[in-house]
Amino acid sequence: MSPAALEVIDKGSTSPAHPVPLLFVHGAWHAAWCWDEHFLDFFADRGYRAVAPSLQGHGNSAATKPLRALSIADYVSDVCAVAESLPTPPVVIGHSMGGFVVQKFLESRDIPAGVLMASAPPKGYLGSGLRWLRRHPWHFLKLSASGRSLAYVSTSSLARERFFSPHTPDDLVTSYAARLQEESARSGVDGLIALPRPKRVRAPLLVLGAGHDGAVTAAEVRATARAYGTEPEFFPDLGHNMMLEPGWQVVAERIHAWLGDRGF
Template sequence: MGSRLPRENRISGSDGLTLELIGEPARQPSAPRRAPLLFIHGAFAGAWVWQYNYLPYFAGLGYDAFALSLRGHGASEGRDRLATTTLKDYVNDLKSVAAQFERPPILIGHSMGGLVVDMALSSRVNASAAVLLAAVPPTGMGPAAMHTMLSDPAMIWQMFLLQSMGPSWVDPQCVQRAIFADPPERELVLEYFGQSQSESQLALSELAIPYWPCSSLGQVPVGVVGAEKDAIVLPWMVSTTAWFHGVEPYWIPGAGHATMLEDGWIHGAEIVTKCLGTLG
């Protein structure tokens, strides 16, 4: 596959699954043509998180911009086997899709998707560069989970309800406090939460375990971007990821975890653009 959109927003993944790949072609093609972008979502989400703001924004900058729904997410197949899905399965999905690009894409992973990108880099994924955006750090999410348990136990309960009962049981006001620093209009918040879903329990458990992808260092340029007011991937965690990759992190001022969906999403998009400009 080139950097053009696939027909019907479907693409072959690993294990015989068909995955959802949405995107927008570059509206202002650059010369020389830029590498395509491939966005990877975090837990409880899908490709849809990028569709509202980031895909059209980066298409307007001259990038062919794509977003992948990992197996069991969005409109991708595999929902029936989500309970037994691991992070390695997500990595295999990403590697399978990236391999179908004629020009190695720039991978942009958010939260859990950032760790999936990091893991894929250590196993020779077809990529020209990567941006880890509010990404789960190599230390795992154990320290952050403990912090949330002590500082905001109601949020832990809401995550349990989302995982076990589904989004209709979640209190949007409680969850938006954790993921937004600059929340969008209430109607959009409800729309976003209506599209959220349960996550693989195995994958969530793996997120708590430290992961040190030593062989990823030096393979491709990596940029690290953090959200200044992120209550999930805390600033020190972003700094740890940046230290591991030997780079200085970029910061989105005033932003929360779900920076691509916030009212001030443009500020995050501009920081990601700045980061991309340093990756060659």
């Protein structure tokens, strides 16, 4: 089957100070737009080439099969395709489900470094699913039966609970919630069984967490960092969508500094 035609937002260019491109991978229900709000311009303005694809079936990307059947392996293939289109191997930055995809990508790819932002942990989605079941049992049962989950994350109140901190302005939460779209049911199942293998990963990783994360717990962030032999860093005032929250600049600055320390 031929690869999907992917929407790719590509800004800036590499520079002597930052010769390695950055590849940003979005999470579930999102698309490349979540990086384009702030992060792509931030890094492009500092001399990086910053590239964000919409995974197939998301944003304006085509898909090789129905959305409900898209797997984590399909998403990894999308990241591979974009990475291989770049002149040099990129630093890969993944958020939430995108962090899970990045972990799977890194098992078989030798790249300079990676960043995991509020990432699903190597042990997968079981903890997240159980928390969802406890918080909203009827929602969880309905989405499990139908394979459709958008309705249970896309109202302003549910989006705030999962993605944003209590102090994020209502208008931002409402506008971002309206941009969410349906996610693959198959990818959710893969998050339980197609687990990353951290021992295969050689790239150094920066692992970041948020203090008001309604999707990933601090314990899961610590477990992710431990699996990759590093220490996590937390932003106590931010919610799960660290790249969209007011205060996103502190996250971008930390990534910028970490990359600079490594000559990227």
